[in-house]
Amino acid sequence: MHQLSAIAEIRMGATLRGRDATRSVPTGSCHFVRIGDISQDGELLTEDLVRIEPQASVSEAAFLRPGDVLFPNRGTRTTALVYRLDRPRTLVGAQFFVVRPDVGRVLPEYLAWFLRTEEAAHYFEGRRKGSYVQIIQRSDLAELELPVPPLALQHKIVEAAELALRERILAERLTALQWKLANRLLAEAAGKHSENKSKEPSP
Numbered sequence: 001m002h003q004l005s006a007i008a009e010i011r012m013g014a015t016l017r018g019r020d021a022t023r024s025v026p027t028g029s030c031h032f033v034r035i036g037d038i039s040q041d042g043e044l045l046t047e048d049l050v051r052i053e054p055q056a057s058v059s060e061a062a063f064l065r066p067g068d069v070l071f072p073n074r075g076t077r078t079t080a081l082v083y084r085l086d087r088p089r090t091l092v093g094a095q096f097f098v099v100r101p102d103v104g105r106v107l108p109e110y111l112a113w114f115l116r117t118e119e120a121a122h123y124f125e126g127r128r129k130g131s132y133v134q135i136i137q138r139s140d141l142a143e144l145e146l147p148v149p150p151l152a153l154q155h156k157i158v159e160a161a162e163l164a165l166r167e168r169i170l171a172e173r174l175t176a177l178q179w180k181l182a183n184r185l186l187a188e189a190a191g192k193h194s195e196n197k198s199k200e201p202s203p
Helices: 108-115 116-124 136-140 153-201
Strands: 010-012 029-035 048-051 069-072 088-094 096-101
Touching: 010 136, 048 108, 048 153, 069 108, 069 136, 096 108
Parallel strands: 029 088
Antiparallel strands: 010 096, 029 048, 069 096
């Protein structure tokens, strides 16, 4: 087991000051990833990221690089996304941790997968602080322990996890279609019954 801080650099997202710092500006110079852009399964829900115009200069170190793992530090969701867009000047706010793994030791996709596991969720449940908005501190993330198998095995784990996710999504879609079909057939049966009743001769 390795502590996360031993295999990855961890930093806060950019602190964007000003009331309208993250307001959408169609001609803004920066792209911005919001918490709502990330699904529970660690998928980016849209590549059409909002554009913003920071009111103060932003350090070049604050911009995302492909392979960075984004981990929300507020709220009760435990999810993580590997940022893979080849898009310059993309930021996340301070409601994220940006985890940059040592790719010679750990794959970004493997790290994001582990951060979404029930084991990680249980770990963070006991460390969230705050009554109104629950927050995970950087030290809590840094002290998270995780197994780091050889890279070849990490690849296999990631592939298996992706297949399991696709299977679950397909099963959910199939269930939804079956539910719609069953309700349509029941509605048709109810309609035919009412039609037949209306054709019956009055006593």
